Amino acid sequence: MPAxxxxxxKLHRPPVVGDFVDRGELLRLLEVGSQLPLTLLSAPPGYxxxxxxxxxxxxxxxxxxxxxxxxxxxxxxxxxxxxxxFVAAVRTAMADACRETLDALEEAPPPSLExxxxxxxxxxxxxxTPLVLVLDDYQRIDSPATHALxxxxxxxxxxxxxxxxxxxxEPALALAASRxxxxxxxxxxxxxxxxxxxxxxxxxxxxxxxxxxAALAQLASxxxxxxxxxxxxxxxxxxxxxxxxxxxxxxxxxxxxxxRQYFIEEVLSQQSDAMRDGLLRxxxxxxxxxxxxxxxxxxSAAAAEACPGEAFVQFATTGxxxxxxxxxxxxxxRYQRLFRQFLQRQLGIERTADEIAELHRRAxxxxxxxxxxxxxxxxxxxxAGAAAAGQLLVRQQQWLLDRxxxxxxxxxxxxxxxxxxxNDPEVLLLKAWLMHHQGRHIETPAVLDRIEALLGTxxxxxxxxxxEDLRGGILSLRSVQDYLHGRAEVAxxxxxxxxxxxxxxxxxxxxxxxxxxxxxxxxxxxxxxxxQGIQQALTRAAxxxxxxxxxxVATLCFIDWVAADLSALQWTARQNYQQGDGSADCAGNxxxxxxxxxxxxxxxxELLPAEATLAPALAARAxxxxxYRTEISFALAxxxxxxxxxxxxxxxxxxxxEHLSRKGDSPALxxxxxxxxxxxxxxxxxxxxxxxxxxxxxxxxRFVYRFFSAPHLTLVRTWIAEGSAESREQAARLLQxxxxxxxxxxxLRFLIEVLALQALLQVAQGHDAVAGDVLGRAVALARPAxxxxxxxDLGSELAKPLKRLLADPANARYVGQILAxxxxxxxxxxxxxxxxxxxxxxxxxxxxxxxxxxSNVEISQELCISRATVKRHTQNIYRKLRASSRGxxxxxxxxxxxxxxx
Numbered sequence: 001m002p003a004x005x006x007x008x009x010k011l012h013r014p015p016v017v018g019d020f021v022d023r024g025e026l027l028r029l030l031e032v033g034s035q036l037p038l039t040l041l042s043a044p045p046g047y048x049x050x051x052x053x054x055x056x057x058x059x060x061x062x063x064x065x066x067x068x069x070x071x072x073x074x075x076x077x078x079x080x081x082x083x084x085x086f087v088a089a090v091r092t093a094m095a096d097a098c099r100e101t102l103d104a105l106e107e108a109p110p111p112s113l114e115x116x117x118x119x120x121x122x123x124x125x126x127x128x129t130p131l132v133l134v135l136d137d138y139q140r141i142d143s144p145a146t147h148a149l150x151x152x153x154x155x156x157x158x159x160x161x162x163x164x165x166x167x168x169x170e171p172a173l174a175l176a177a178s179r180x181x182x183x184x185x186x187x188x189x190x191x192x193x194x195x196x197x198x199x200x201x202x203x204x205x206x207x208x209x210x211x212x213x214a215a216l217a218q219l220a221s222x223x224x225x226x227x228x229x230x231x232x233x234x235x236x237x238x239x240x241x242x243x244x245x246x247x248x249x250x251x252x253x254x255x256x257x258x259x260r261q262y263f264i265e266e267v268l269s270q271q272s273d274a275m276r277d278g279l280l281r282x283x284x285x286x287x288x289x290x291x292x293x294x295x296x297x298x299x300s301a302a303a304a305e306a307c308p309g310e311a312f313v314q315f316a317t318t319g320x321x322x323x324x325x326x327x328x329x330x331x332x333x334r335y336q337r338l339f340r341q342f343l344q345r346q347l348g349i350e351r352t353a354d355e356i357a358e359l360h361r362r363a364x365x366x367x368x369x370x371x372x373x374x375x376x377x378x379x380x381x382x383x384a385g386a387a388a389a390g391q392l393l394v395r396q397q398q399w400l401l402d403r404x405x406x407x408x409x410x411x412x413x414x415x416x417x418x419x420x421x422x423n424d425p426e427v428l429l430l431k432a433w434l435m436h437h438q439g440r441h442i443e444t445p446a447v448l449d450r451i452e453a454l455l456g457t458x459x460x461x462x463x464x465x466x467x468e469d470l471r472g473g474i475l476s477l478r479s480v481q482d483y484l485h486g487r488a489e490v491a492x493x494x495x496x497x498x499x500x501x502x503x504x505x506x507x508x509x510x511x512x513x514x515x516x517x518x519x520x521x522x523x524x525x526x527x528x529x530x531x532q533g534i535q536q537a538l539t540r541a542a543x544x545x546x547x548x549x550x551x552x553v554a555t556l557c558f559i560d561w562v563a564a565d566l567s568a569l570q571w572t573a574r575q576n577y578q579q580g581d582g583s584a585d586c587a588g589n590x591x592x593x594x595x596x597x598x599x600x601x602x603x604x605x606e607l608l609p610a611e612a613t614l615a616p617a618l619a620a621r622a623x624x625x626x627x628y629r630t631e632i633s634f635a636l637a638x639x640x641x642x643x644x645x646x647x648x649x650x651x652x653x654x655x656x657x658e659h660l661s662r663k664g665d666s667p668a669l670x671x672x673x674x675x676x677x678x679x680x681x682x683x684x685x686x687x688x689x690x691x692x693x694x695x696x697x698x699x700x701x702r703f704v705y706r707f708f709s710a711p712h713l714t715l716v717r718t719w720i721a722e723g724s725a726e727s728r729e730q731a732a733r734l735l736q737x738x739x740x741x742x743x744x745x746x747x748l749r750f751l752i753e754v755l756a757l758q759a760l761l762q763v764a765q766g767h768d769a770v771a772g773d774v775l776g777r778a779v780a781l782a783r784p785a786x787x788x789x790x791x792x793d794l795g796s797e798l799a800k801p802l803k804r805l806l807a808d809p810a811n812a813r814y815v816g817q818i819l820a821x822x823x824x825x826x827x828x829x830x831x832x833x834x835x836x837x838x839x840x841x842x843x844x845x846x847x848x849x850x851x852x853x854x855s856n857v858e859i860s861q862e863l864c865i866s867r868a869t870v871k872r873h874t875q876n877i878y879r880k881l882r883a884s885s886r887g888x889x890x891x892x893x894x895x896x897x898x899x900x901x902x
Contacts, residue, residue, distance in 0.1 A: 013049070039176075044321065057132065072136060083103055100312065139167045154174075155177070236258055287332050290331075294310075360379040364383060387424070397430055488520040564782065566600045569600055577593025674714050681718060732761060734756050763801060774861070803815075847889070
């Protein structure tokens with residue numbers, strides 16, 4: 001090998017700029033790493049790796065430590081060349097070092113690499129004092145033999161040598177063992193990024209004056225902590241726009257001349273043609289992965305071979321480009337903002353508009369196949385315009401609607417230009433469906449009118465079946481409007497007509513029409529026909545309850561609920577919601593089934609079972625469909641209130657209100673605020689409920705009550721609690737209207753509550769006889785199902801008229817159950833202190849032993865008292881807790897938290 005001329009400038013440590021920003025935490029990390037065999041700095045270009053290490057070495061050398069530097073070139077990949085420069089770098093710090101290796105390199109021919117590696121290892125192990133050697137730009141080394149040489153040095157590191165490897169990407173070294181042995185320190189791009197404060201410091205040092213905070217914030221956002229970008233931003237502030245710093249900051253981007261020049265020289269010029277082309281193609285993407293890149297690069301074998309997706313992602317993500325992972329599995333990446341802006345500008349310069357449009361079409365097609373319309377739409381807008389983008393959304397409509405992906409649908413509609421939505425009947429129908437699911441029923445008719453007006457114009461219409469589905473969808477939504485207005489026959493007729501027009505593929509619209517048809521029959525008093533219609537539809541659907549069938553089952557449950565048939569509701573929920581395949585859809589439907597079962601248990605005053613049913617449903621990660629999570633929250637809050645856990649009840653309701661307020665979900669928030677007032681009434685905070693009532697704005701009154709509670713009934717109860725003549729008159733008028741509406745709609749569940757409220761109003765007015773008569777009607781309707789909490793939740797004022805009903809043998813047992821529950825409610829509201837004071841210490845001890853299922857004999861032996869004494873104390877416990885058995889006494893004690901106090 002001819003003699004190698006050593007270029008000594010490669011052995012000089014680069015100077016540190018005067019305005020260098022001291023990174024104390026990184027300097028400390030380098031200091032710690034100097035005690036280990038290796039420190040690796042790996043980050044894309046412009047992250048200040050070289051400057052950081054040079055700055056650290058300035059201080060390190062100033063403390064008397066030995067250090068050396070080697071800046072690598074592509075020619076240094078040759079292992080013999082690398083060895084010569086490696087030895088030369090070491091000898092700049094220790095002139096007599098590595099003599100054996102240097103002599104071997106001078107031989108002609110030189111010894112084998114294995115011999116030279118052993119010789120170098122021996123020479124380094126003989127170093128008299130510690131030495132830090134920096135190998136800068138290591139990414140330029142592409143020789144396996146040279147990598148193997150470094151691996152050998154690190155496998156058995158010399159005691160006095162600390163290597164610092166600086167590279168733009170992960171070096172092809174065997175570093176796993178060093179990581180496991182904790183024999184190395186790694187510094188990556190996230191650690192090298194500047195904080196906003198560091199960015200501001202560097203910019204102001206470069207500019208030489210204070211920069212407005214808004215301009216600093218804008219530049220920090222643009223550069224994303226990339227050190228070179230921050231310095232380029234500072235340069236842009238001083239080179240243009242005069243003294244207008246704000247204007248210069250707003251104009252700074254990847255198209256700024258200084259930034260373009262940097263990326264051309266430092267990135268693009270160093271890439272192969274294939275990889276350079278890949279960078280430009282992927283500039284259109286907000287995020288990318290290997291399969292998406294492959295779709296962008298072309299379908300031909302030649303194109304795929306030139307730049308396969310996997311190879312490109314590996315190239316881009318190992319430091320050749322400024323990009324970072326955006327998911328934990330490191331499958332998706334995005335470019336740094338300035339770099340992407342630069343690539344987009346270069347793409348516009350080097351490719352025609354048609355070529356760029358084709359890239360967007362390929363990206364849109366790939367995202368559509370992955371069922372990600374929100375990513376496909378922007379690309380299709382860029383490639384083919386709003387009409388094509390709208391049709392993409394129409395193609396995805398059944399998936400979006402059937403899975404209740406309302407947020408995604410809303411986002412997709414916002415991506416489309418408003419005019420294109422308003423002028424495309426199919427897209428506009430999607431908007432109408434979204435409004436329907438959001439509870440914006442007042443706004444929906446105007447949208448449906450607009451669709452029908454568009455269908456009456458001359459422009460080309462959809463194909464025949466699509467047109468039929470479109471008209472059927474309109475009818476399906478019209479039937480909802482008629483049902484909400486109480487026009488049961490009209491709603492049923494519209495739903496039947498919709499079913500005749502809709503194809504089997506229009507699942508969402510068909511299920512909605514079937515639902516309205518059943519509800520309309522129930523509203524007309526045709527209860528069995530309503531149930532049979534749903535059952536027939538479910539029978540035709542194969543397999544377990546899925547996302548398409550779930551609304552039908554929910555409708556069947558609601559029919560049972562408003563029919564005040566708790567037994568049927570319990571059977572329906574258990575039969576239809578117990579199966580599942582473990583999917584998110586089935587988990588959500590299971591939570592919905594728990595909601596209906598919880599309703600039954602709560603109304604029957606089975607409070608602990610209701611809590612056990614509802615609490616897991618609310619805590620489950622898979623939310624129930626159609627937004628019933630709020631309703632589950634209401635039911636569970638009512639359970640906690642009945643159990644005497646007022647704070648937990650309030651906390652649940654407040655969480656719901658805050659969440660809905662943040663979402664801007666006005667219809668759901670309307671109900672949540674009403675229920676918060678309901679809880680306030682039950683807790684005696686009448687003034688809070690009155691404040692809500694003063695701000696209550698129901699809009700057009702709708703009486704389709706089918707959930708856990710009804711805002712108008714809370715309003716009536718608040719007026720009754722207010723106690724003025726005017727408020728009671730208002731309550732009477734509204735109750736009269738509600739009674740007529742509930743009767744006409746055959747809504748027995750809420751008719752019972754309306755009658756009970758009428759009785760409560762009569763009690764407040766001193767009309768006890770009238771109160772007893774009205775309450776008798778309510779009890780007669782409620783008795784077959786066994787409603788308990790419906791009466792108990794209205795308060796102890798109903799006790800007196802209820803006792804009047806005990807004289808009727810038909811009512812005696814049922815009314816006795818309600819009165820017993822009212823008595824329990826008094827115990828709960830009386831508070832723990834009073835109940836705890838009533839029970840003696842001995843009684844508390846016996847109560848604990850009862851909870852442990854000990855017999856009277858075992859208790860007498862445990863406490864060394866007679867069996868008669870145990871029996872006397874047990875009877876006292878039953879009396880004070882108003883229980884009739886051991887189990888009932890223990891249950892009530894736990895409800896009141898007496899056991900935990902004892």
